[in-house]
Amino acid sequence: MAIMAIEPTMEQRAFMPATIEKVSIIVSKGSLDGIYPGLIMANGARAEGIEANMFFTFFGLDAIHKTRHEHIKIATVGNPGLHLSTWLGGVPGMSSVMTHYLASKMEKIDIPTIPEFIEMIADTGCGLFACKASVDLFGLTKEDFIPQVQDIITVGEFYEKAAGGQIIYT
Amino acid sequence: MTTATVDLTDIARNDEGFFLDPEQWTEAMVPALAMFEGIIDLTDRHWQIIRFMRSEYLEKGTGPTVRVLGKASGVSIKELYQLFPKGPAKIAARIAGIPKPRGCI
Numbered sequence: 001m002a003i004m005a006i007e008p009t010m011e012q013r014a015f016m017p018a019t020i021e022k023v024s025i026i027v028s029k030g031s032l033d034g035i036y037p038g039l040i041m042a043n044g045a046r047a048e049g050i051e052a053n054m055f056f057t058f059f060g061l062d063a064i065h066k067t068r069h070e071h072i073k074i075a076t077v078g079n080p081g082l083h084l085s086t087w088l089g090g091v092p093g094m095s096s097v098m099t100h101y102l103a104s105k106m107e108k109i110d111i112p113t114i115p116e117f118i119e120m121i122a123d124t125g126c127g128l129f130a131c132k133a134s135v136d137l138f139g140l141t142k143e144d145f146i147p148q149v150q151d152i153i154t155v156g157e158f159y160e161k162a163a164g165g166q167i168i169y170t
Numbered sequence: 171m172t173t174a175t176v177d178l179t180d181i182a183r184n185d186e187g188f189f190l191d192p193e194q195w196t197e198a199m200v201p202a203l204a205m206f207e208g209i210i211d212l213t214d215r216h217w218q219i220i221r222f223m224r225s226e227y228l229e230k231g232t233g234p235t236v237r238v239l240g241k242a243s244g245v246s247i248k249e250l251y252q253l254f255p256k257g258p259a260k261i262a263a264r265i266a267g268i269p270k271p272r273g274c275i
Binding site (some may be wrong): 042043044046047048049110111112117123124125135 | 215235236237238240247248251255256257258259261274275
């Protein structure tokens with residue numbers, strides 16, 4: 001099958017803003033390295049004056065879970081970026097050790113912890129939303145989440161909120 | 171308008187509106203620069219941030235990010251965004267006549 005790139009016409013180009021005005025960031029993973037990029041993108045968008053919303057789905061829900069978001073860990077198995085052999089990564093406690101090591105490095109360059117970062121992002125005026133399908137799947141309620149979470153919304157409602165902006169999936 | 175007394179025509183700024191030479195900046199320019207950013211009612215809290223941006227830049231060679239502002243300026247993140255809705259560090263840096271703060275967080 002031939003894949004064609006469709007270039008915008010001159011008229012369409014005229015309506016494309018030269019700047020990004022709005023972003024919707026989806027966080028779908030529950031590991032340390034799965035959550036931070038979305039948080040940095042959201043915080044950075046607000047710093048630029050860009051309207052931002054975050055949508056947490058599947059294991060990404062741990063990032064806004066009252067008790068779990070303090071215990072987000074880096075995956076030490078199946079994570080080739082760590083350059084750690086699989087058997088060593090699977091040693092009990094290895095994930096905690098690596099997480100502590102990374103946390104201390106992050107603290108040195110003043111990267112906030114996940115709970116602190118999310119609170120800060122909410123303070124910047126970024127919306128925080130949980131995905132209804134995942135909330136139902138895991139048997140959670142709004143009370144399980146930090147108070148900054150505005151609502152539990154469906155995918156359809158997410159698209160309504162995302163209208164007119166860019167969507168970033170992490 | 172009081173801003174008419176301040177001449178900004180000779181100020182060299184980049185495409186994003188940041189001063190190329192922070193030495194060209196004076197406090198007298200602040201109301202005009204703020205108005206250019208859509209801030210008509212310039213309060214003491216705005217001034218507190220603008221002066222903080224300036225002193226941090228002169229001391230460290232780079233302006234503070236929003237996180238640093240929230241921790242060290244005496245103004246909370248929430249209030250920072252009320253004062254400068256289009257991005258506190260970015261807008262305050264433009265008004266303070268310093269380059270865009272570099273920092274991802």
